[in-house]
Amino acid sequence: MCGIVGLFIKDKALEPKLGEMLSQMLEVMTDRGPDSAGFAVYGASEPGRVKLTLRASEGYDFAGLKDKLGGSSTLIERETHAVLSVPEAEVDAVKTRIAEVAPEVTVVGSGARMELYKEVGLPRDVAGRFKLSEMSGSHGIGHTRMATESAVTTNGAHPFSTGDDQCLVHNGSLSNHRGVRRELERQGVSLKTDNDSEVAAGYLTWRMNEGRSLGEALEDSLGDLDGFYTFVVGTESGFGVLRDPIACKPAVMAETDQYVAFGSEYRALAGLPGIENARVWEPEPAKAYFWDRKAA
Amino acid sequence: MNAGTQSHAVDLSNSTVRELNTALHALKAGSNASLWRVTNPGGLHAIAAGLDAPITVEVDGPVGYYCGGMNKQATVLVKGSAGVGVAENMMSGLVEVEGDASQAAGATAHGGTLIIGGNAAARCGISMKGIDIVVKGSVGHMSAFMAQAGTLTVFGDAGEALGDSIYEARLYVRGSVKSLGADCIEKEMRDEHKAQLFERFKLAGVEGQIDPSEFKRYGSARTLYHFHVDNASAY
Numbered sequence: 361m362c363g364i365v366g367l368f369i370k371d372k373a374l375e376p377k378l379g380e381m382l383s384q385m386l387e388v389m390t391d392r393g394p395d396s397a398g399f400a401v402y403g404a405s406e407p408g409r410v411k412l413t414l415r416a417s418e419g420y421d422f423a424g425l426k427d428k429l430g431g432s433s434t435l436i437e438r439e440t441h442a443v444l445s446v447p448e449a450e451v452d453a454v455k456t457r458i459a460e461v462a463p464e465v466t467v468v469g470s471g472a473r474m475e476l477y478k479e480v481g482l483p484r485d486v487a488g489r490f491k492l493s494e495m496s497g498s499h500g501i502g503h504t505r506m507a508t509e510s511a512v513t514t515n516g517a518h519p520f521s522t523g524d525d526q527c528l529v530h531n532g533s534l535s536n537h538r539g540v541r542r543e544l545e546r547q548g549v550s551l552k553t554d555n556d557s558e559v560a561a562g563y564l565t566w567r568m569n570e571g572r573s574l575g576e577a578l579e580d581s582l583g584d585l586d587g588f589y590t591f592v593v594g595t596e597s598g599f600g601v602l603r604d605p606i607a608c609k610p611a612v613m614a615e616t617d618q619y620v621a622f623g624s625e626y627r628a629l630a631g632l633p634g635i636e637n638a639r640v641w642e643p644e645p646a647k648a649y650f651w652d653r654k655a656a
Numbered sequence: 657m658n659a660g661t662q663s664h665a666v667d668l669s670n671s672t673v674r675e676l677n678t679a680l681h682a683l684k685a686g687s688n689a690s691l692w693r694v695t696n697p698g699g700l701h702a703i704a705a706g707l708d709a710p711i712t713v714e715v716d717g718p719v720g721y722y723c724g725g726m727n728k729q730a731t732v733l734v735k736g737s738a739g740v741g742v743a744e745n746m747m748s749g750l751v752e753v754e755g756d757a758s759q760a761a762g763a764t765a766h767g768g769t770l771i772i773g774g775n776a777a778a779r780c781g782i783s784m785k786g787i788d789i790v791v792k793g794s795v796g797h798m799s800a801f802m803a804q805a806g807t808l809t810v811f812g813d814a815g816e817a818l819g820d821s822i823y824e825a826r827l828y829v830r831g832s833v834k835s836l837g838a839d840c841i842e843k844e845m846r847d848e849h850k851a852q853l854f855e856r857f858k859l860a861g862v863e864g865q866i867d868p869s870e871f872k873r874y875g876s877a878r879t880l881y882h883f884h885v886d887n888a889s890a891y
Contacts, residue, residue, distance in 0.1 A: 605797075607759070607777070607778055607796075607797075610739075610740060610758065612737075612739075612758070625699060625720060625721075625739060626698075626699030626718045626719075626720060626737065626739060627698060627699035627700065627720060628699075629699070630698035630699050630718070631698075636717065640718060640736070640737045640755060640756065641737075641756055641774075641775075642756060642758050642759075642775075642777045644777075644796070645778065645796070645797065
């Protein structure tokens with residue numbers, strides 16, 4: 361089953377409320393996915409610095425890791441995750457160093473603005489642990505998982521990130537992910553799990569690396585990805601939605617002057633400000649929808 | 657509504673859909689006409705499903721899945737959009753949605769009228785068995801799939817594979833049809849069909865505003881009704 365949500369803020373005055381709104385949307389989708397949950401938020405950036413979202417086991421000493429890494433990184437800890445802000449020039453060295461001195465730590469996301477959190481547990485508990493409701497940002501996506509074909513693990517939770525400031529949540533299942541994975545490996549896109557949704561994320565990363573825009577990459581996936589899917593994706597400045605041509609997986613969207621919102625069901629949108637006057641519609645099958653902050 | 661109509665208010669922000677439906681199910685055929693105003697539906701599922709009394713339920717906002725499902729006799733008015741399967745398996749009565757409806761609107765319904773003010777998504781009227789559906793906007797792909805009886809009237813366009821494997825329902829579309837499904841063909845629009853369409857306009861309250869001759873009629877070519885010996889090797 362699974363529930364997915366997404367929110368793209370158009371009115372800057374609402375940005376401090378992003379986390380609160382997304383958190384509430386995620387919690388409503390609990391009955392579609394009570395196993396695990398995750399979200400990515402596009403917050404403020406610092407010029408010349410990159411945010412690395414790290415994940416480790418409960419009680420991990422992130423501060424100790426920061427000391428081992430040295431350099432001029434700064435750290436914000438959130439339970440099993442931590443966001444390390446690193447000068448752009450040092451990113452590759454820091455990643456290499458983490459792999460050497462702390463192989464138990466996973467770098468789950470990297471980018472100027474994106475932070476990514478996911479964990480096993482009820483969506484409300486996951487959002488609460490990471491204090492999603494306090495986060496500010498321009499857009500974010502989230503997922504509540506009901507595992508049907510693989511174990512309930514943090515690695516199997518969404519979102520998946522396969523490129524800087526890029527992430528994806530997926531409701532559905534891909535049927536040709538093995539073949540696409542082999543092609544992506546040939547193209548040099550590295551995937552960390554056996555999950556089919558990560559293949560979809562990797563596919564979009566590859567297309568965008570080839571110079572395609574988010575909208576174009578989504579259109580490309582209609583020809584190359586086979587199976588059931590509703591995707592919600594984020595990039596540094598963009599937010600996109602795509603449903604497969606059969607459109608079995610549910611989706612509803614709402615747009616006001618202040619935001620664009622996506623939910624697996626309308627219930628997820630029911631608590632948003634001004635929803636009673638929003639334009640509410642079901643995204644059409646096989647049609648890429650995308651919004652960009654830079655274009656706005 | 658006559659002067660004797662009793663009015664009830666149910667706020668779904670402080671009572672459950674189960675409480676609402678239990679109260680509505682307690683009303684049987686022959687009970688007095690009553691008006692139920694439901695506020696704060698918030699996209700909840702199965703609102704006013706399984707009714708069997710000549711009552712009116714007004715829902716003030718968007719509903720989730722299966723609103724008005726299995727309806728008999730009742731009038732259900734939704735002042736918002738509807739999720740999957742609105743009025744599915746309706747037997748009689750009226751379900752009207754002001755906004756858009758998600759997929760499988762009016763699925764398998766035997767009777768009654770379903771009016772959708774906006775667009776209906778995929779599979780509108782799938783396996784319909786006698787319902788009259790009027791969609792003021794457009795319908796998505798595979799609409800009227802395996803439709804058996806009733807009418808589907810679409811003021812806008814129809815998506816891919818309209819009327820695939822259709823039996824005997826009548827489909828009227830004013831706009832474009834992206835493609836017709838297997839065994840569905842365009843048919844001649846005779847006076848009896850224009851008269852039937854005019855009756856459907858009345859259901860939607862737009863008679864006199866639209867010209868029936870702007871519509872095309874689609875139905876079954878009836879080539880899938882019987883086993884054909886040339887297809888023996890396919891089995």
